Amino acid sequence: MRRTVFHNALIGWLGVVLSGSIALAGEAGIFSFPVGEAGTPPTVAPSANGYHIAQGFNTSVDYLNGAPDGGWCMRNGAQDDRYREKSACEGAGGRWYYGHTGVDLSNRTSGGDVRAIANGIVRKISRNIDGWGNLVRIEHTLPNGEIVYSQSGHMLRIDAAVQEGVPVVLGQKIGEVGTTGNSTSPHLHLEVKKDNSNGPGYLFDDAGNQMKTFYDPPAGPPDS
Numbered sequence: 001m002r003r004t005v006f007h008n009a010l011i012g013w014l015g016v017v018l019s020g021s022i023a024l025a026g027e028a029g030i031f032s033f034p035v036g037e038a039g040t041p042p043t044v045a046p047s048a049n050g051y052h053i054a055q056g057f058n059t060s061v062d063y064l065n066g067a068p069d070g071g072w073c074m075r076n077g078a079q080d081d082r083y084r085e086k087s088a089c090e091g092a093g094g095r096w097y098y099g100h101t102g103v104d105l106s107n108r109t110s111g112g113d114v115r116a117i118a119n120g121i122v123r124k125i126s127r128n129i130d131g132w133g134n135l136v137r138i139e140h141t142l143p144n145g146e147i148v149y150s151q152s153g154h155m156l157r158i159d160a161a162v163q164e165g166v167p168v169v170l171g172q173k174i175g176e177v178g179t180t181g182n183s184t185s186p187h188l189h190l191e192v193k194k195d196n197s198n199g200p201g202y203l204f205d206d207a208g209n210q211m212k213t214f215y216d217p218p219a220g221p222p223d224s
């Protein structure tokens, strides 16, 4: 299985030089962009990468102190800017969304390659769990030993070689950009998080507790 995965990685990945230590579950010493041209970062405006940041990371909401109304209203499957307060939104039958725990990368087209941002081990694949659509979560060990997880959602499909417990290498294709789950147009939702759960990512309070968000699926129990 490992040999097969690595072989696929070599075929699928042409743009990045693999490091000398080809440890299959190796340290995530190098990170790269998962869509478009790996050496060119996506920017807010369409860039040479081919993808742009359709929505960025938003930590503007203070969840611990009563969750002010920073956010937006979704009604009938679309953002409705006429309702700028939570109570008004919900009164009109909408749902209020707080914040955004990752970055949305889009070229408005389904089917582009989604690649692993670093070496790691696949810890979760799922299809249409909560609002994530097709989801892949990869565990990465940083050079200092810290563990982080990259989580990709809304994918059109997940590559057949990507299975839970299987190593992936930097740049390996893991799936394709899509709009499955809670998504209104093709994009990759990518976030980096500290816990191995389906829930949203890198939002922690001063005590180190993960905070809630209501944009993406609620935090669930850790997956083994």
Ligand SMILES: [Zn+2]
Binding pocket: 055, 100, 102, 103, 104, 188, 189, 190
């Ligand atoms: Zn997103």
